[in-house]
Amino acid sequence: MVTQQDSPYNWGMVVDVDRCTGCQACVIACQAENNVPLNTENLYKEQRTYSWIRVERYWEGEFPDVKARFIPIMCQHCGNAPCEPVCPVFATYHNNEGLNVQVYNRCVGTRYCAIGCPYNVRFFNYWEPVWPEALRNQLNPDVTIRSRGIMEKCSFCIQRIRRAERVARRDDRLVADGEIQTACTQACPTNALTFGNLKDPDSKVSRMSKDRRAYKLLDEKIGTDPNVIYLARVEEKAEAVHG
Amino acid sequence: MQQRRQLNEIAVNRELLNGALDTPAWWKWAVIGLASVVIMGLVVFGFQTNRGLGVTGLSRPVFWGAYITTFVFWVGISHAGIMISAILRLTQAEWRRPVTRAAELLTVFSLLTALSFPLIHAGRPWRIIYWILPYDYARGIWPNIRSPLIWDPVAIGTYLTGSTLFLYVALLPDLAVLRDRTVGWRHAFYTMLALGWRGNPRQWKLQTVSGILLSALMLPIFVSVHSIVSWDFAVTPGVEGWNSTIFAPYFVIGAIHSGVSAVVTMMALMRWLWKWDNFIRPEHFDALARLLIVVGTAWFGFTLVEILFSLYTLEGSELAFRDVQAFQWPWSFFFVSFMMLAFFIPVPMWLFKSVRNSIPLMFWTSIMVNIGMWLERFLIIVPALSRKTPFVYTYGEYSPSMVEFAMMAWSLAFVGMNMLLFARFFPLVPLFESKESQIFTMDMKIGRATIPAVLREQE
Numbered sequence: 042m043v044t045q046q047d048s049p050y051n052w053g054m055v056v057d058v059d060r061c062t063g064c065q066a067c068v069i070a071c072q073a074e075n076n077v078p079l080n081t082e083n084l085y086k087e088q089r090t091y092s093w094i095r096v097e098r099y100w101e102g103e104f105p106d107v108k109a110r111f112i113p114i115m116c117q118h119c120g121n122a123p124c125e126p127v128c129p130v131f132a133t134y135h136n137n138e139g140l141n142v143q144v145y146n147r148c149v150g151t152r153y154c155a156i157g158c159p160y161n162v163r164f165f166n167y168w169e170p171v172w173p174e175a176l177r178n179q180l181n182p183d184v185t186i187r188s189r190g191i192m193e194k195c196s197f198c199i200q201r202i203r204r205a206e207r208v209a210r211r212d213d214r215l216v217a218d219g220e221i222q223t224a225c226t227q228a229c230p231t232n233a234l235t236f237g238n239l240k241d242p243d244s245k246v247s248r249m250s251k252d253r254r255a256y257k258l259l260d261e262k263i264g265t266d267p268n269v270i271y272l273a274r275v276e277e278k279a280e281a282v283h284g
Numbered sequence: 285m286q287q288r289r290q291l292n293e294i295a296v297n298r299e300l301l302n303g304a305l306d307t308p309a310w311w312k313w314a315v316i317g318l319a320s321v322v323i324m325g326l327v328v329f330g331f332q333t334n335r336g337l338g339v340t341g342l343s344r345p346v347f348w349g350a351y352i353t354t355f356v357f358w359v360g361i362s363h364a365g366i367m368i369s370a371i372l373r374l375t376q377a378e379w380r381r382p383v384t385r386a387a388e389l390l391t392v393f394s395l396l397t398a399l400s401f402p403l404i405h406a407g408r409p410w411r412i413i414y415w416i417l418p419y420d421y422a423r424g425i426w427p428n429i430r431s432p433l434i435w436d437p438v439a440i441g442t443y444l445t446g447s448t449l450f451l452y453v454a455l456l457p458d459l460a461v462l463r464d465r466t467v468g469w470r471h472a473f474y475t476m477l478a479l480g481w482r483g484n485p486r487q488w489k490l491q492t493v494s495g496i497l498l499s500a501l502m503l504p505i506f507v508s509v510h511s512i513v514s515w516d517f518a519v520t521p522g523v524e525g526w527n528s529t530i531f532a533p534y535f536v537i538g539a540i541h542s543g544v545s546a547v548v549t550m551m552a553l554m555r556w557l558w559k560w561d562n563f564i565r566p567e568h569f570d571a572l573a574r575l576l577i578v579v580g581t582a583w584f585g586f587t588l589v590e591i592l593f594s595l596y597t598l599e600g601s602e603l604a605f606r607d608v609q610a611f612q613w614p615w616s617f618f619f620v621s622f623m624m625l626a627f628f629i630p631v632p633m634w635l636f637k638s639v640r641n642s643i644p645l646m647f648w649t650s651i652m653v654n655i656g657m658w659l660e661r662f663l664i665i666v667p668a669l670s671r672k673t674p675f676v677y678t679y680g681e682y683s684p685s686m687v688e689f690a691m692m693a694w695s696l697a698f699v700g701m702n703m704l705l706f707a708r709f710f711p712l713v714p715l716f717e718s719k720e721s722q723i724f725t726m727d728m729k730i731g732r733a734t735i736p737a738v739l740r741e742q743e
Contacts, residue, residue, distance in 0.1 A: 087343060088343035088344055088680045088681065089343055089344055090344070095677075097675060097678075098677070099677070123520060126428070126430040126519075127431050127432070127433065127519065128428055128431055128433075129428055129431040129433040130427060130428065131425055131426075131428045148408070149406050149407065149408050149409075149411045149412055150337070150406045150407015151405070151406055151407075151433055152347035152348065152407065153431070153516075155344070155345070155347045156347055156348060156522075156669065157519075157520045157521075157523075159521065159523075160522075161344070161345050161672065161673060165337075165342075165347060166336070166407070167337050167338035167340075167342065168335075168336050168338040169336060189407070190336060190337065190406075190407030190408040191407055191408065192407075259673075259674070263521040263522065264521075265521075
């Protein structure tokens with residue numbers, strides 16, 4: 042058995058819900074970066090759309106005093122992930138950098154991980170994905186195209202992480218804070234998303250995760266220990282709101 | 285009361301071998317009909333494999349649907365065999381004798397069908413071999429033994445092996461009878477299968493002992509198979525309606541409920557099709573119905589406790605799931621049908637002796653139970669997934685597509701066709717058990733009535 046070595050990295054993300062305007066730029070950026078299949082009209086009708094990151098919108102209050110609430114949700118890369126132990130073929134497992142990785146080649150498509158995931162951030166390829174001729178050349182060559190019959194999900198843009206790590210190893214140093222930008226953090230106009238190394242106590246995400254607004258989605262309820270930390274919205278009445 | 289016709293051994297042979305030696309006229313047409321449904325199912329499966337699982341009605345978040353429901357349904361039916369042949373054998377229930385083989389056979393074929401459903405359900409069935417076999421050893425990757433989906437094939441495989449052995453050991457004396465009454469290739473066929481059975485005392489002793497041992501060995505499987513199937517659901521902390529510790533015993537008792545009902549259905553069919561009125565008698569239906577009253581009521585108790593436990597938490601997502609399950613069309617209709625069909629109509633009816641002794645009524649009530657039990661699994665799986673998490677943004681719906689209905693029809697036809705093919709070559713009612721029961725039965729005179737009394741077998 043190959044044992045996992047200690048890694049200096051534990052990748053995580055901080056989502057400042059207070060900054061999110063619900064503009065969906067992260068969703069589009071992710072779609073383009075990761076070769077996520079196009080959400081056509083048919084997929085909407087069949088309720089089989091893909092969005093590795095989605096911005097959930099909730100309405101609060103009664104008209105005319107209505108407020109829209111937004112929360113971006115992507116794979117939480119749980120430290121204690123419900124999707125991992127249920128996969129019969131180890132197609133999804135936890136790597137030593139804190140990532141919940143999906144091995145497309147190994148997946149047989151039982152969809153058990155998607156059942157286990159309480160965040161509904163896993164997506165199944167019911168059909169073979171197709172792109173219109175005009176979009177063929179925009180596909181990212183660094184990312185595999187997933188065939189039908191397998192699961193896919195947010196990878197924290199593992200291709201960018203690997204590239205940065207390779208460069209850092211070549212220069213014999215660690216990946217610096219802010220060196221890696223996932224597609225969604227790069228695209229976010231309000232800097233609501235921050236990506237970084239949670240193991241480094243001086244990194245931006247580590248400092249932000251100590252904020253008193255910090256909370257983790259569903260962690261209190263089912264103990265998933267996610268690597269994504271949310272910062273609660275600052276209410277006008279100064280009431281802390283939890284997920 | 286119940287008058288038995290005492291048959292001599294020649295008559296027993298003649299009547300029970302009528303399926304194997306003189307094929308009834310309807311047999312050919314029934315097999316052709318069922319085989320065409322089976323072929324249709326294979327074609328549909330080919331279509332699904334070619335196009336992808338998009339041809340089903342599955343969606344996000346309802347990733348599991350009719351296929352998994354049907355899988356659980358057939359595993360449930362398979363509990364018939366172990367209940368009838370192992371438990372009733374160990375408890376020396378005399379009335380089990382004519383139904384043991386048919387029940388065991390139903391187990392074997394329903395397990396084969398159940399095993400094929402995860403394959404039909406998977407996104408890449410051609411890679412399914414990785415699922416249960418250790419593979420890629422060079423990199424140290426084994427199947428994930430923490431996953432209940434690994435233990436499903438293990439438990440079902442064990443059960444299938446045990447049941448097949450049990451069926452075969454009990455078939456040996458009858459194979460010898462057939463060997464002695466056939467010529468040509470059939471004679472060679474039965475000679476090979478009969479393993480040199482000559483019916484001497486040592487062979488009888490070995491056969492009896494191995495039967496008892498196999499019964500005892502299969503008892504743990506009785507508990508484990510459906511417990512493991514229930515863990516497929518119970519281990520997921522993310523699904524509100526599934527993550528419950530009561531699931532294992534709840535599923536096991538539900539499986540017995542549907543399995544024993546399936547035996548009743550099958551007995552009625554055997555009685556009509558092969559006219560075995562002398563062997564499958566109203567008293568057998570009476571005994572099974574009494575058993576079903578107990579099992580059905582226990583199962584209903586579990587159902588109530590399961591609903592009560594889950595409502596006790598009063599969590600938003602749990603309430604949303606229960607609301608869909610019981611109050612929203614069309615699930616409300618399924619829920620009421622399930623309650624009526626699986627418990628409220630059949631179980632009170634069985635309280636009446638006239639119902640228990642009426643074969644048509646027993647046939648229809650047992651069919652009802654199995655429709656109800658299929659709906660039960662469907663109601664557990666689909667509404668729970670469609671209202672899975674507190675994120676109302678990802679709620680979804682599901683309805684099975686024609687492809688899924690075709691595969692369900694395939695499973696029914698596959699079991700039926702296999703049963704009929706088996707009946708063409710082997711007696712469905714064990715000859716030696718029937719003869720043994722004739723010996724153990726005595727007519728006792730109590731007052732003016734003559735009552736059949738049964739001696740207990742001496743182990």
